[in-house]
Amino acid sequence: ARGLLPRPPLARVLDWRASVTQGVLDLMASAGPDALARVMPLVELGIHHEQQHQELLLMDVLHLFAQNPLQPAYLPGDGGTAPVAAITDTPRPVTWTDHPGGIHQIGHDPAAGFGFDNEGPRHQVLLQPYRLADRPVTNADWLEFMAEDGYARAEFWLSDGIARAEAEAWQAPLHWFRPEPDGPWWQMTLRGPMPIDPAAPVVHISHYEADAFARFSGARLPTEAEWEVAAAGQSVEGNLLPRGVLHPQPADPRQSGGPVQLYGDVWEWTAGAYGPYPGFRPAAGAIGEYNGKFMANQMVLRGGSCVTPGGHVRPGYRNFFYPHQRWAFAGLRLAADA
Template identity: 40%
Template sequence: MNLSAQYKAIRNYSEKICEPLQTEDYVVQPIVDVSPPKWHLGHTTWFFETFILTPYLTNYQVFNKDYNYVFNSYYETVGNRVIRTDRGNLSRPSVNDVYQYRKYVDEAMESLLTNEVNAELEELLILGFNHEQQHQELLLTDIKYILGNNPLFPAYSADLFKPKNEAKNEVSFVHISEGVYDIGYEGVDFSFDNELNRHKVYLQNFSIAKELVNNAEYLQFIQDGGYQNFSYWHAEGWDWVNVNKISAPMYWHNIDNSWYNYTYQGLEKLNLIQPITHISYYEAYALASWKGMRLPTEFEWEIAAKQFNWGERWEWTESAYLPYPGFNKAPGAIGEYNGKFMVNQKVLRGASIVTPENHSRITYRNFFHPHLRWQFTGIRLAK
């Protein structure tokens, strides 16, 4: 697929994600971590306009000079921006305005891509493709949060992202011998800068589960008083449980002594054989402690991943999000993409059911603060 075709396919998928929405759904921001769908559509468009069209398309005129302030996310180099908590307070630009903005930029991009693309521009284009794919996953998880916190529990779609109803076999483990292993991306295709540079790590003997922890196992943790027993928790996690009155994973509801779970299909009876999801690092750690095990490090996960199926859930690891040896930030705004977030966050590995096709690899390093759980996060045990 050439660059023009890739661009169109990725841009069309973002809009397809939004097809089931009502206009009112586009503007809601229930919490700071969830951005309105309208903002995602605008921000990904701003990325192409700011970093590609403005410097590379001769005589390009920006669609609206105020959109740099509205749709810049965190790029200090590019200028001031609306603070993150205020994204849901913007009634303007309207949803229709944002779609007109996308159309305008897409037409300009089509014009640009009719010309020969040099290596520097191609590298930026591919980063833009991957950036929009990241926001497609955020779009889907943000939409779920918006609808899942509506008291009517409206379905997003009756057909999209239906879980597979496959019972897993009894949990088995992959055993990895101690030794020195190579970690990090190696190849010529795209990777993010935080996957570089490839380097060696020493690992002790360890075992890692082939299967993810499922809802039935997590329910046992709840029924055994897991949320009431501080001995399973970090002190910070225990404070988080008590301050926020946490007693179950996000989207779980105990109704008349039966457990229900909000899904893209609406509120449904809890499916016990599905992998647990929408949990924080604190909860993942506590469940592992309750089981007498632990979470894997990101290096253990990467070395063992070829021996188990992954991709249903972003899997919490025991690793802090830190730069690899020799990590270098790119100059300018592009250098802000990953490096400045390497503090106070945990690495997650794998992918999820809403990760776009061809947007996952064993070396991919996702990262979130330990309390966050609106993404499709899950648990793989190690010992």
């Protein structure tokens, strides 16, 4: 809805942004050491907050363009700083990585740099042995779910999920469509309409859909702790916003040795309800409302997406959405008990 609100011309928005930026710079230049020590954490928080809205703006743009009958593109198909991969008929086969479980530390380590307050305090968790799929679920996997009438089979769905799916007539992920009845599926992207790539990660699905697919597959969604422990030793890089692709890409079949695409491409739904970690206390004042007041009825996603700014993801980052929401660049990765 916010994308439908009247807005000032671009030039006026840019002028306002420049004036605010200059005001912040002037404040920092004139502040004494004590004042600067108080201001800098707020400036850093503000920068990371803006990065969140850079991603949200692109989510809004796609959602609005997908409802436009002309299906405009935000970026031409040949734009960006990295090429869009050619469509691959055969996805990378799924393999599983076994994790032994045990006692682990999760949550943000302040010594590692910035982290939002909802990422801490760092604390111990006990994990049972588990397995994690080495790649996200693909469009080809999802087409099998649809072919097996997965959207109508209540045995795979949470009660609230099947009720929402029936009420809103879900038959495919958000932004999927068929130009011709019974023809191949396409999807709306920031580069305009594109044929479904079977090997690319499925995107724009709700938590309800992700959970139903996991049950259909005889698996489950990973817990937050399982995902974070598996990701902790991985390089924080992937198909993020700086690459300019703006769409999930197939996994590189040459990569091996554990999970791939943990960062970028699609946010991955977890089984974790968004709530406070042990010992969490909101900060005093207005910034204390930044995350704590949203800790109800939402589910956690991990890993970042193809429209997440670079440097904005880390193993402990906790994104969150309501379980019925589908407009985020969200997909899933399967987990199972070992």
